[in-house]
Amino acid sequence: MNWNYPISTTEYFFIFFFILVYVAYIIRTIRIARQLQTTARTIIIKLFLRSIVLGLLIISLLGPSFGEADQEVSAKGKDIYLIVDLSKSMDAADVNPSRLEKVKFEMNHFIQNQKASRIGIIVFSNDAFVQVPLTYDAAALELFIQSLQTDLLPTSGTNICSATELAYNKLMNGTDPTGRSKMMVLFSDGESKNDCSRSLFNNLRRFGIGIYVVGVGTINGISLRSQGKTLMDENEKIVISKLDENFLQSFSSNTKGKYYELNNAKNDVGQMINDVSKAEGTLVDSRTVTVVSNKYYYFLGAALILILLDVLITIGTFRL
Known part of the structure; x- marks a missing residue:
């Protein structure tokens, strides 16, 4: 796979911002769970899902190209x-x-x-x-x-x-x-x-x-x-x-x-x-050149589907 754009400060910023916000969210959730004397293990599912979404969105921004074809x-x-x-x-x-x-x-x-x-x-x-x-x-x-x-x-x-x-x-x-x-x-x-x-x-x-x-x-x-x-x-x-x-x-x-x-x-x-x-x-x-196309829409589509699942699926945060 080839990339049309190199990873830049924009992608690094989104990754850092996501980690910072989610660490703060996890710490707050665990603190509340301890006060209620329960667990908050199910938030791991949401974290896993949203991490995949973030990764797919970043991949689509970088412009992944594959499926080479010769064109005259x-x-x-x-x-x-x-x-x-x-x-x-x-x-x-x-x-x-x-x-x-x-x-x-x-x-x-x-x-x-x-x-x-x-x-x-x-x-x-x-x-x-x-x-x-x-x-x-x-x-x-x-x-x-x-x-x-x-x-x-x-x-x-x-x-x-x-x-x-x-x-x-x-x-x-x-x-x-x-x-x-x-x-x-x-x-x-x-x-x-x-x-x-x-x-x-x-x-x-x-x-x-x-x-x-x-x-x-x-x-x-x-x-x-x-x-x-x-x-x-x-x-x-x-x-x-x-x-x-x-x-x-x-x-x-x-x-x-x-x-x-x-x-x-x-x-x-x-x-x-x-x-x-x-x-x-x-x-x-006349020349034959190798053409690769930007397949970002595959990753963007997968990310949108997972975002829809994230909205539709409800997971209990605390187990009483």
């Missing part, structure tokens, strides 16, 4: 690329504190829930680059996420198709191209002027790559600011950045993926994390 524990992982839009429109503040800052927060949340998966980061505007290759190092991922800024890339624009194609090539040409589940999580406001090729969509569907698209922003949009000034176009009109929900939903539909919203009114990232977690992963580790 497995971890299933995936290869996931987080694709992040770093175009200037991601600085828009229609999502507090900004679209990009909100995305960075949710990316950290995502990583914390995918400990068994390899995760990489691809950033894009008009061009796409691998910022972090697939890795299990959550600390490194979080460090790189904090460094994301819209001025990180030299070009402007939003080319979701090139970023998706880069992620596809990295997933398929990696060190384990066929043995692991592959997924992409795209964060963008969808302001893309590029149409993806049919071959890209066909390949994503053919190889079963999971696509999870998170639309960041609002359909009403907001004006953009740069260096404290409102951005104007060539016609001196205020530049309004809006979430292109139609493009993102169409992209998600063509890849047989799922679409989610991220703004001040609605945050579907939690649902997205659940969907990714439920998706079938690849076995990355």
Whole structure:
């Protein structure tokens, strides 16, 4: 038998208190019996019964464990690329504190829930680059996420198709191209002027790559600011950045993926994390561990039965 908890001062206190009270009770009972010129031998039965109850209660407090069983524990992982839009429109503040800052927060949340998966980061505007290759190092991922800024890339624009194609090539040409589940999580406001090729969509569907698209922003949009000034176009009109929900939903539909919203009114990232977690992963580790369970309730139940008997059974203290 194993014990979940060591015996402590609490158990010692109850034992000492029980002995002290019962010694005082026995001395008082014997003194009264002598005065009455009789015996008080039957109190030994109650003492024996209550001592057993105390012992059973202490054993249940210590958490006795026995009945060992072998249980197989497995971890299933995936290869996931987080694709992040770093175009200037991601600085828009229609999502507090900004679209990009909100995305960075949710990316950290995502990583914390995918400990068994390899995760990489691809950033894009008009061009796409691998910022972090697939890795299990959550600390490194979080460090790189904090460094994301819209001025990180030299070009402007939003080319979701090139970023998706880069992620596809990295997933398929990696060190384990066929043995692991592959997924992409795209964060963008969808302001893309590029149409993806049919071959890209066909390949994503053919190889079963999971696509999870998170639309960041609002359909009403907001004006953009740069260096404290409102951005104007060539016609001196205020530049309004809006979430292109139609493009993102169409992209998600063509890849047989799922679409989610991220703004001040609605945050579907939690649902997205659940969907990714439920998706079938690849076995990355399996171990057989010995499991013992806390059987305190056996001893607690026996103690309660004896307490009930103690209440129901009446024993004469003195014999006249």
